[in-house]
Amino acid sequence: MKTIREVCEAFGLTPRTLRYYEELGLLTPVRTETNQRRYDKKELAKLKLIARGKRFNFTLSEIKEMILLFDVDRTGRAQLERTIEYGQEKMEEIDSMIEELKTIRRELSWLDRTFREKLEELKGGE
Amino acid sequence: MKTIREVCEAFGLTPRTLRYYEELGLLTPVRTETNQRRYDKKELAKLKLIARGKRFNFTLSEIKEMILLFDVDRTGRAQLERTIEYGQEKMEEIDSMIEELKTIRRELSWLDRTFREKLEELKGGE
DNA sequence: GTTGAAGTTTACGTTAACGTCAATGTTACA
């Protein structure tokens, strides 16, 4: 059970940020008898998910949905079916993101080649 | 040479957005004698770049850098070398984004499988 | 037992990327 500052240092965040995530319902740390936050393994796992999501500039509300996905408390069948369906959507989104990134990558490669050729021309005419 | 409204309809943007992009130096439409904006092919090409960048939540200032990359007015050798170098960085960034997305994709697949198995268990016990 | 670091809530400030008037000038067409 880590304190807020320990978690902050581990993840490179500020206390304000952790409290904000809690305010949005992304984190649910327990409280000590004197009202201080304590973070268990599950909260730390959520923070890893948040970090990954942020690297792709997902919004916090999108990340919240994904956290609910990873939240294993859902046992009911309807819930489970909804979860699978939602995961399906997310996978399709990610697939198309990958495709588009590959396209950008190809375009950049092309630019790179033409620029290098141009540079060779300049060098040749020296 | 398209008017601001024509461009807006073509790209699904508002006039305010185009003026904002211009304010940031992303676009440089010419003006008619009566001070109205006119957009040529080059501006439209920039807008396509902006659209693609936005799909990946690049910031407008990042997109601006990329637009400078695609801006072919750079003839000097030093400029060219710098451009190639910058392109290299961008390609590496994109490569690692692709890798991370693939990782997420694998994790989601795994979740999908376990959820489906769980669902089958529930169905079996009916 | 005091004191400095760390914790709490409340609340206002900030930046990016526009939205939304307002006041005014311009174009197109019946």
Added chain:
DNA sequence: TGTAACATTGACGTTAACGTAAACTTCAAC
């Protein structure tokens, strides 16, 4: 030639994701 649709700049409003300051309580260590 008038008038509705479209253009211009200026300025204030908005949302997300925190930063920052204030006023207060709690903890750790000497």
